[in-house]
Amino acid sequence: MAMKVLVGCKRVIDYAVKIRVRPDKLGVVTDGVKHSMNPFDEIAVEEAVRMKEKKLAKEIVVVSCGPAQSAETIRTALAMGADRGIHVEVPADQMALLQPIHVSKIMAKLAEKEAADVVLLGKLAIDDDSNQTAQMTASLLDWPQGVFASKVEKKDSQLEVVREVDGGLETIKINLPAVLSADLRLNEPRYATLPNIMKAKKKKVAKMTPGDLGVDVTPRIEVLTVEDPPVREAGQTVSDVEELIGKLKDKGFSS
């Protein structure tokens, strides 16, 4: 039975941009800065499209939580082959305080609403590096999770997922419905094609707010300060191993 796949994608500052801290030290500069789809989400969208091409998936619904410009991110996913989009609108000034706990509640609600068989997310977003949303979503739904996936195969009514873990690769079999998160080596995302970019315009994108889903996105954290990492200092040259050990001891790294 072909699956319905819900894919999450996040609009983040482009990986190649030099990040600058805002003068008010409460965040980073986002105005006028290039944004693009989180690279791990591109991989997730690609995987969903491949599932559809293999006839494992029948419909791909792509979701993005963010400001007006997130519509561009959804469009990119549609141009890659997703069928329709859902834009959960969150104003730009609230984005910094939107946390994985909020997003996972939204994804869980949408997974139920859409009767999804698979929720496919990127393993982390490159702006906050949280690596929490997939796991929390699975927990809220009480679904099995296959995170850090580098390979996903359908085996009868289950998914066999190869996961990248610290010790190497772990293969698990999980029941459906399930939550997956895409790791780097899952696939190499395709380019959209010009004709697909034009076709994407005609695909439907529904708009809603977190409130429409009954999700409270009141911030749970307060940003106190955002600062640049310390400027790299010069190292010290030591004359021999004795001196090295001595210095390490002095600095408390060794006893």
Next chain:
Amino acid sequence: MSAATNMRSLLRGSQFFRGCVSSRNGVATQTVPATGGELTNSAVPVVTSLDISAGLTDDQKEFQSLAINFANNEMYPHMAKWDQEQIFPVETLRKAAELGFGAVYTSEEYGGTGLSRLDASIIFEALSMGCVSTAAYLTIHNMVTWMIDTYGNEEQRSKWVPVMATMEKLGSYCLTEPGSGSDAASLATVARKEGNKFILNGSKAFISGGGDTDVYLVMCRTGGSGPKGISCLLVEKGMPGLSFGKKENKMGWNSQPTRAVIFEDCEVPVENVIGVEGQGFNIAMSGLNGGRINIASTSLGAAERSLDVAKEHTKVRKQFGMPLSQMQHTQFQLAQMGTKLVASRAMVRNAARALDAKHADTVSLCSMAKLFATENCFEIVNTALQLHGGYGYLKDYPVEQFLRDIRVNQILEGTNQVMQIIISRGMLVD
């Protein structure tokens, strides 16, 4: 295959050519009536700026983003090698064609992408940031495909456009001869009709792709002297009497082979006339308007990339205790470069819009855009080279190749001198 692939490369520490991805992107989006006919928003004035995506519709931004990603991933890392080893990157071209870049402004009926001239300009500008020479060949192939689609009959269109849109078959455009460059109407390649064939005799010079491509649109004389005696014939590689000269050794455009195309009693079926006999010169001239925009667009891409890398270099390179970017002369040079780039870009996109709208001033505007952009972008790239100091002279840095590659833009598609003939002629009409 965009950011994820780049990140993958970075994580694996693979070699990435010096220079950065342009990181400018305006937040305020301007929309313009799309030339396809639909208005995407109320008619807000279009602004062209240093931000390469300023003034573009949402669609155009997507096209551009795709083209920039493709250029950065598939072309930029290889442009030096293609140049130094004279490699014609057919596989990369076919990859580009898969995305719809093979026949950008050819109609969709037989497999073209059906976009506008402005869309094409934006795309070619972006691809040129990756490799001017390869992008330039792509524009030539695009023009040939468009010509067949626009002027060919149903049989010719259905036979050729599909395979050319995918770049399974590659095209070349043959107008220039050893004896006729600027004076194109005096061309001497003759096509004599014999029964159901044309017998061609003569030769064409400086043909991009010549010898490695499959389809040759040849402007030849089927009638009397002057433009009205010229017809456009489609000659296929393998037809008897077709041969090629040696591969030319060029200053730039080394990722495309350039050869003379020689006709010695070359037999071409009469069915291969594109349009009607005597229409050849008109076809050629109509193709050149777009061709000029395309070539000018490749100059833009080279200037954009060169300005970007030069700017970064001046921030990093220190002399006399400070980065070059803090020296007023350097700042003034960057200001001049930026100004020339915006002016060039505005001229080229304006000409593209005119062509799309079939504006009365199209011919002049395309000539002006080509004249202005090719000259000014060359100055930009030349200054970028100077700003790099000794490093600019090394092949380790991309600037010298951009300079060599765009130098020819002031010569082909009509020399910049011919551009001035066209423009002044238009101005002096009573």
